[in-house]
Amino acid sequence: MLRKEAIEALAAARSDAISVATMQSSSPWHEAGQAEKDHLDAARCMGSASSLGLGLALANPGRKVMVLDGDGSLLMQLGSLVTVAHASPKNFYHFIFGNGVHESTGNQPLPGWGKFDFCSLALAAGYPDAVRIETKEQLKKELPRIFNIAGPVLISLAIDIEEWRPQFPGVPMSSQIQALRKTLVPPYK
């Protein structure tokens, strides 16, 4: 499916989830109007989306956290799958936009693409559930069920390779973090 189609489906199903996006998922998420509230972009720290999302999920167990992660990004901190499973946040939903290329740097192929499988990696790391989604129709149909599963859940999205045209929203992480801290209050504070 096209990235835009996945973004539209996720935006429609988001409700009041806190979101974290990274790399080439950030700009379309902003364009879909999803970055104005309760959102953080993992900028210039490729690989950190899952960790940022984990911290948010642990601090706010009453809110769902959806991480729009990149395949290349997750490979940079692959051990975070184990850390997420270890912390076991039930409100954590980890979407992997998988097209098999480093889109931001020129669509270079990821190492080993086709030999490994993110769902298998997540389950082996201790995620209680992992789902593979191939089409936008399947995504729209599955999202309500996915968000009702107690997390952490990894959802591997099959995304088409698109023309190389990297975009970054350019919103400072610092301002996003301060905005979140003003509005998110942990349950016991």
Place this chain on the structure above:
Amino acid sequence: MQTKGEPVAHSVPAQAVVDEILRLNVDYIVNVPDSIQRTLLELLSRQEKLKYLTVCTEDEAMGINAGLYAGGMNSILCIQNNGLFACLNTIKAIALDARVPTPMFVGQFGRDVTKPPSESRNRAVRMLGPTLDTWGVPHYPLEGPRDLCNIAKAFERAHQDKGPSVVIIGARTS
């Protein structure tokens, strides 16, 4: 006057460090295990006031600390000197550029406590201070019980500056 061969860094009781931490507005300890802080981590893992999370890498610790902070919580990171070198990119992007308060305890693994770090033959020990200086990261020594006051200073500095700060633990906690 110090005699050659006498320690210049002395063990600090782990309980004393815990007591200092508990005086601060801290919710989480996020750690990648460090042998210098072994006894401290043992106590922190068993106390009930703070949540304690062991993670796989120091990069993750940086991200999790930022997520916790954005979510309204405060944490202290416990890592080793080698681990700090490993996560310089996330210190740059998250603690510094994104201005996230990131108080860290960093153990000087490999240090000969009879020498100051600047005279260490161990590069990780010798280069920790200069590396932090290069990046503009404030750091405070914990070379003995007299330095316990630096824990609060480092924590407050991180939150005041909205950035990283380091307590360099010079000798194994006891």
